[in-house]
Amino acid sequence: MQPLLLAKSVTKRFGGFTALDHVDITVSSGERLGLIGPNGSGKTTFINCISGTLRNDSGSVFFDGADISTLPAHQRIRKGIARSFQIPKPFPTMTVRENILIPLEFGSTKSKSQDRRSPDDVLDLIGLTEKANETAAHLTQVELRKLELARAVAVDPKLLISDEAMAGLSHSEVDDILEILLSLNAGGITIIMIEHIMRAVMHFSERIVVLDAGQKIADGEPNTVAEDPRVQEAYLGN
Amino acid sequence: MKGSVFFIGACTVVLAGLALTRLGVNEYYFFAGYVVLQFVVLATAWNILGGYAGYVNFGSAGFFAIGVYCSIALTKAFSLPLPLLILASSIAAGLIGLATGYLTLRLRGVFFAIATLALAIVLETLVSNWSYVGGAAGTFVMRPKTVIFFDSYVEFLFIVMLVLAVSSVVIARTIERSRFGRGLRAIRDEEVAAESMGVPTLKLKLLATTLSGALMGAAGAPFSYYVTYVDPPSAFNLSFAVNAVAMPLIGGTATWLGPLIGALLLGSIQQIATVTISSELNLLIVGLTLIIFVIVAPDGLVGAARRISKWVRGN
Ligand SMILES: Nc1ncnc2c1ncn2[C@@H]1O[C@H](COP(=O)(O)OP(=O)(O)OP(=O)(O)O)[C@@H](O)[C@H]1O
Ligand SMILES: [Mg+2]
Numbered sequence: 339m340q341p342l343l344l345a346k347s348v349t350k351r352f353g354g355f356t357a358l359d360h361v362d363i364t365v366s367s368g369e370r371l372g373l374i375g376p377n378g379s380g381k382t383t384f385i386n387c388i389s390g391t392l393r394n395d396s397g398s399v400f401f402d403g404a405d406i407s408t409l410p411a412h413q414r415i416r417k418g419i420a421r422s423f424q425i426p427k428p429f430p431t432m433t434v435r436e437n438i439l440i441p442l443e444f445g446s447t448k449s450k451s452q453d454r455r456s457p458d459d460v461l462d463l464i465g466l467t468e469k470a471n472e473t474a475a476h477l478t479q480v481e482l483r484k485l486e487l488a489r490a491v492a493v494d495p496k497l498l499i500s501d502e503a504m505a506g507l508s509h510s511e512v513d514d515i516l517e518i519l520l521s522l523n524a525g526g527i528t529i530i531m532i533e534h535i536m537r538a539v540m541h542f543s544e545r546i547v548v549l550d551a552g553q554k555i556a557d558g559e560p561n562t563v564a565e566d567p568r569v570q571e572a573y574l575g576n
Numbered sequence: 577m578k579g580s581v582f583f584i585g586a587c588t589v590v591l592a593g594l595a596l597t598r599l600g601v602n603e604y605y606f607f608a609g610y611v612v613l614q615f616v617v618l619a620t621a622w623n624i625l626g627g628y629a630g631y632v633n634f635g636s637a638g639f640f641a642i643g644v645y646c647s648i649a650l651t652k653a654f655s656l657p658l659p660l661l662i663l664a665s666s667i668a669a670g671l672i673g674l675a676t677g678y679l680t681l682r683l684r685g686v687f688f689a690i691a692t693l694a695l696a697i698v699l700e701t702l703v704s705n706w707s708y709v710g711g712a713a714g715t716f717v718m719r720p721k722t723v724i725f726f727d728s729y730v731e732f733l734f735i736v737m738l739v740l741a742v743s744s745v746v747i748a749r750t751i752e753r754s755r756f757g758r759g760l761r762a763i764r765d766e767e768v769a770a771e772s773m774g775v776p777t778l779k780l781k782l783l784a785t786t787l788s789g790a791l792m793g794a795a796g797a798p799f800s801y802y803v804t805y806v807d808p809p810s811a812f813n814l815s816f817a818v819n820a821v822a823m824p825l826i827g828g829t830a831t832w833l834g835p836l837i838g839a840l841l842l843g844s845i846q847q848i849a850t851v852t853i854s855s856e857l858n859l860l861i862v863g864l865t866l867i868i869f870v871i872v873a874p875d876g877l878v879g880a881a882r883r884i885s886k887w888v889r890g891n
Contacts, residue, residue: 391772411772421772429765431830440762443755445774489773 340403342367342528343388343419343497347397350383357383359552360397365497365530370523372543372560373532376572379549381532382424385499389421390414402496415445418496422486422503424532428474435461435470437485438492445493455492463518464488479506487515491522498522499530504538512538540564548572582749586742593738597731606734608851610802612843613734614795616741618816619823619835620748621791625784626821627829628757630764631681632689636820638696639789641703641811642669643796648709648717648806658736662797669793670786677785681778693817700812714807717800733802737795744791748832751787760784792820818859819843822866828876837877 343365350358358380365371375381386392388399390411398407406414420441429437438457448454461467464484469477477485487503500519504512516538523529533539539546539560546563548556550572556563563569597606618636625631643665650656650664680691704712719729726732751757759780762770771777800806819842827838842865846858873880 389772391768410776410778412774412776415772415774423769423772427766427769429762429769431765432761440758440770440775441773443774444759444762444776489769493774 341365341400342369342402344400345384345388345397346400348384348387348394348399349396350380350387350392350394357552358387358394361549361552361554363547363554363557365528367496367528368523368526369528370520370542370544371528371530372539372546373530373549374534374536374539374546375549378551379572380552381549382501383552384549385421385501385530385532388414389419389499391421412445415441415493415495416447418447418493419499420445420490420493420495420497421499422483422490422501424501424505426479426482426486428477428482428485430475431473433471433473434466434477434485434488437474438488441489441492447494447496455494457492460488460492463491465514480511483507484515487518495527497528497530499532501532502534503531504533504535516542583746586746589742590735590738593735597726597735603728603730606728606730608847610730610734610737611847612840613737613741614799615819615823615839615843616836617737617744617791617795618820619827619839620741620744620832621788621795622820623824623829623832623835624748624751624760624791625781625788627824627834628751628760628764629781629784631781631784632821633692633785633788634689634817634821635676635692635694635696636792637812637814637816638692638699639669639673639792640796640799640816641696641699641808642672642789643793644799644806644811645703645706645709646793647797648715648800651717651800652708658798658801662736662740662794665797666790666794669796670790673789674782674786676789677782681781681785696812696817700808703811704808710807712808714805714810715800716805717803719801719804729801733798736798740791740794745832745836747787747791748835752832756780756783815859818862819846822862824876826865826869826876828878828880830875831878834876834878841877 341364345361345363347360347362348358349360361384373381383392387394390409394407398405400406401417401419406417429440435457438460442454442457446454461470464487466481466484466488469481474485483503487500490498504515507515512535519529519531519542531539531542543560545558546560547554548563548569555572556566556569618640622633622636625633646665646668647661650661676695680688683691703709709715723729723732759775762775763777763780767777799811803810823838823842824835826842827836828834842862845861849857849861869876
């Protein structure tokens with residue numbers, strides 16, 4: 339079967355520094371992939387190249403069989419690639435509901451407005467209903483992370499990329515988010531989860547990819563990857 | 577405010593202006609009113625890009641002057657009627673806005689502002705060397721001898737500018753309530769997130785620059801008939817660039833009301849100061865008012881009024 343996402347030899351440099359070095363990653367439709375690696379290993383940069391926030395210098399990105407390497411970010415989300423930002427980027431002058439209306443109106447994979455999710459459903463799903471009319475500038479860090487997830491979910495993506503949505507959350511809040519992601523996945527959404535909380539990644543992922551210094555050093559079953567000496571060295575050496 | 581109420585209000589303003597020209601009011605008031613209304617157009621136009629999308633344009637005088645010189649050139653070549661001059665001027669300024677936008681909108685923040693300033697300087701240099709429109713020495717423009725319906729040409733110009741001002745405000749308000757306006761707001765708030773959430777940021781910014789430029793060009797089109805003598809320093813006057821920024825900031829940039837109030841207030845104060853003291857003081861007044869507002873009411877008069885009414889309701 340044709341993979342949903344195919345990143346072929348993706349390379350990204352910042353000046354003389356190589357942040358991604360010929361990274362190949364394949365994700366099948368419906369899969370739950372964990373993407374891990376030490377700080378600065380290139381996880382966010384990879385996500386930026388997939389979602390179009392950055393352009394890769396060489397290599398290509400295929401989605402649903404089509405080469406999307408040159409598409410601007412606003413077209414990639416309409417094709418079904420939605421991501422959350424590790425450092426939340428809310429629209430600060432808008433309320434939480436208005437924040438969700440932007441991706442609903444501009445980025446949804448559904449072209450007809452009656453097919454789209456309702457903002458209240460999204461708020462309810464992520465647990466932000468009580469904050470609906472709060473201005474985003476007044477939210478706490480935890481609420482901002484939930485808002486990031488809510489905006490990505492709102493567009494009914496095919497591929498949802500969560501970049502450390504759980505950082506700073508309590509044990510039970512992590513479980514809440516895990517449950518939401520698992521139920522979205524059960525509903526057919528493919529998910530890439532970037533996370534430093536190993537408990538969550540191990541529980542969630544069907545497969546794990548490890549990046550270290552811009553290179554893919556492991557790709558396989560969670561338990562196999564966790565026991566891989568190169569992976570252990572990458573983490574211990576950090 | 578409902579759309580229909582707003583539209584009726586807009587028409588009423590134009591009709592009231594027309595009625596005023598029938599009342600035998602001293603011509604000076606139309607002469608001064610023209611300048612204030614011209615600022616309403618400039619401030620409202622500036623706010624479409626600067627307020628709604630958050631891109632500060634310091635080159636408003638350049639876009640205004642494109643309108644001025646486009647209509648001088650067309651008058652010399654074909655002696656077209658004023659409405660056509662306005663149309664042509666706004667198309668020319670809009671296209672130059674589009675081109676500038678295309679070249680500079682990848683620049684964020686202060687770099688975009690500097691680029692727009694540079695554009696105005698380049699244009700002024702070009703016009704100073706274009707002898708057909710008078711070059712650096714300037715040119716006289718003859719007003720048409722008669723004009724139907726109005727007692728004087730100044731009254732006619734006043735009504736023309738009133739229609740332009742009302743149209744600009746209607747356009748700004750329409751944008752504000754449209755998908756386009758919501759996209760611009762997302763860009764102003766957080767552009768990277770906006771783009772990643774499906775907002776076609778480059779397209780919307782180009783559209784905003786084009787519209788904003790076109791309205792400024794329209795404001796410049798009747799200018800030569802108003803002053804009857806134009807040289808580059810008067811068309812590219814610093815006053816246009818400074819007021820176009822200051823008026824929305826003082827009124828408030830979030831809605832159409834802010835630039836309107838800012839222009840009416842600051843424009844009138846400057847007209848009064850010109851008569852009672854001297855026009856030399858105008859930029860000083862604008863500068864001081866701006867400083868006070870940046871400190872006391874950073875979200876402008878409209879924002880301050882909102883906060884006060886919220887506070888009153890809260891008590
Ligand atoms: N815009 C940029 N300009 C220059 N260098 C950058 C830029 N973005 C990222 N980098 C560098 O690229 C490397 C990879 O960064 P990236 O954010 O992708 O890491 P990460 O794996 O997401 O780390 P973390 O776990 O801390 O989020 C880092 O060394 C970072 O400093
Ligand atoms: Mg990261």
